[in-house]
Amino acid sequence: MKRTLQSIDAPATPLFAAGAVALIAATYGLARLGYGLFLPAFSAAFALSPAVGGLLASGTSVLYCAAALAGFRYAPTRPRLMTLLAGTTAALGSAGIASAPGTAFFAGSVLIAGLGAGFASPALVELVQRNVGSGKQKKFQSVVNSGTGFGVVAAGTLALAAGSSWRLAWGLIAVITLAAMIAVLRADTSASTSISGGDGGRGSGGGSGAASDAQAHAVSLRKLRRPIAAAFIFGAGSAAVWVHGRLLLQEQGGMPTAATAAAWVALGLGGGAAVLTAPWLARHAVGTTWRVTVLAVAAATGTFAVAPDIVILSFAASALFGLAYTSATSVLIIWASQVSASSAAGTSVLFISLVLGQSAGSALTGALIEAAGFGSAFVAAAACTAGALGFAPRRGEPR
CATH class of the missing domain: 1.20.1250.20 (MFS general substrate transporter like domains)
Structure with a gap:
């Protein structure tokens, strides 16, 4: 370029x-x-x-x-x-x-x-x-x-x-x-x-340039295999809060509709506060930032499961989820820029995987809610989120 x-x-x-x-x-x-x-x-x-x-x-x-x-x-x-x-x-x-x-x-x-x-x-x-x-x-x-x-x-x-x-x-x-x-x-x-x-x-270049671009994208996709899997699993686990979180707070926690909307404002404030994590994300290796942010999302999801009727904890979990989720998606962008020939193309692939994971996770969480209740479904979602840690970069991979 x-x-x-x-x-x-x-x-x-x-x-x-x-x-x-x-x-x-x-x-x-x-x-x-x-x-x-x-x-x-x-x-x-x-x-x-x-x-x-x-x-x-x-x-x-x-x-x-x-x-x-x-x-x-x-x-x-x-x-x-x-x-x-x-x-x-x-x-x-x-x-x-x-x-x-x-x-x-x-x-x-x-x-x-x-x-x-x-x-x-x-x-x-x-x-x-x-x-x-x-x-x-x-x-x-x-x-x-x-x-x-x-x-x-x-x-x-x-x-x-x-x-x-x-x-x-x-x-x-x-x-x-x-x-x-x-x-x-x-x-x-x-x-x-x-x-x-x-x-x-x-x-546009000639034929050899097009072949080089195709080869570069193929190499990038091979390097993206681990973050693609990580994004999909993370998306599947995080879907519980995004899709069913307000219903959990309302039906299991007994919150009125206005209070659950306020909890989502707290979630958004947490997401906005992720701007403060930008220097930390830039200084540390992707493996470190991925592990910390994914664990925080899993912890927030688990808190939804065990304490939906405790307003302070529910609001704190909402804010933590927003902060950690947004930071984790920033890690995916940084990860893509380090292993892909094109940061924009790599980000597209990882976000597609993330959304596909959320689509699958929302359906599976809904089925679990009907079969075993909100608590069990959200505990399973927290465990699924933590499963994304298994695809963190190996030692020596991108910083």
């Missing part, structure tokens, strides 16, 4: 930093994860059955993977296009939810809104590499990734404040998403400082 030294070493502008964090917050925390927080209001407005609500959630996961696959293919060379798609799909979907006249239109809008997150991560991983000096990239990637937590806080706050005015809330989400996308595209300096043509990326 041919860029001038100025574009490699120039510090990212405050506008780029704020826009990148906001775009992750909007596409992940609001447009994608906000669906679950607003599901009670959606179900009342459109007479959604639990089965239909679950199918829509699964559908967003499938389309997320499709968008992330597009990111795998195009983000290394066309990150601005992927950024445009991220913001446009999330904003259009959110606007569609806000204005939906009926169930079919609403369902289609939910699916479109979920696409944005799949485009966003690989696009921003690449843009961070192009706009941030190499010595600060690991820290900056973690800072941007913490935007998910801020988005969850915003979604929880909107769910509490909006009440029956959920259409206004989702119209606001659309506006926030568009503003964040525009900020990133305006602040990105890589296109103007690029020597080669195209979207600030590589030239």
Whole structure:
């Protein structure tokens, strides 16, 4: 990838930093994860059955993977296009939810809104590499990734404040998403400082160049086998809290709906606080940071299982889960950058594995809840999460 030294070493502008964090917050925390927080209001407005609500959630996961696959293919060379798609799909979907006249239109809008997150991560991983000096990239990637937590806080706050005015809330989400996308595209300096043509990326090259790219990706995929397995198992275990956590607090802990939404605000605050872990993640080896963050997620999940009726512990577990989960996904981004020929493509692969694991884990946890109860299901989820430790980097692998 041919860029001038100025574009490699120039510090990212405050506008780029704020826009990148906001775009992750909007596409992940609001447009994608906000669906679950607003599901009670959606179900009342459109007479959604639990089965239909679950199918829509699964559908967003499938389309997320499709968008992330597009990111795998195009983000290394066309990150601005992927950024445009991220913001446009999330904003259009959110606007569609806000204005939906009926169930079919609403369902289609939910699916479109979920696409944005799949485009966003690989696009921003690449843009961070192009706009941030190499010595600060690991820290900056973690800072941007913490935007998910801020988005969850915003979604929880909107769910509490909006009440029956959920259409206004989702119209606001659309506006926030568009503003964040525009900020990133305006602040990105890589296109103007690029020597080669195209979207600030590589030239197309000849046949031998294409063969070299294919060979490099094959090598990268072999090196990604351990983090792919780790991401899948981690996703399967963490799904219990994301999908069934509020129901556990409500049914087993006896919390009112407003209190469980507040617990999710605490989860989001924990996720936002992951920005404070960025220097620690950048200084330590991936093996160390992966083990610590995965163990913390497992501990938080286990706390949900054993103390759902103790409000202080439940809120603390929510905050710890948000902090550790967001930090763990930052570790996956750093891990991908160290073993993959393309950080953007590697991140796409690992996040697809993560989401596929969450899809499988949510279904298995639901089945366990029906068969053995919430406590046993969440203990099993905590054990599954801890199982991801078995695929941590071996000694001597990336730092």
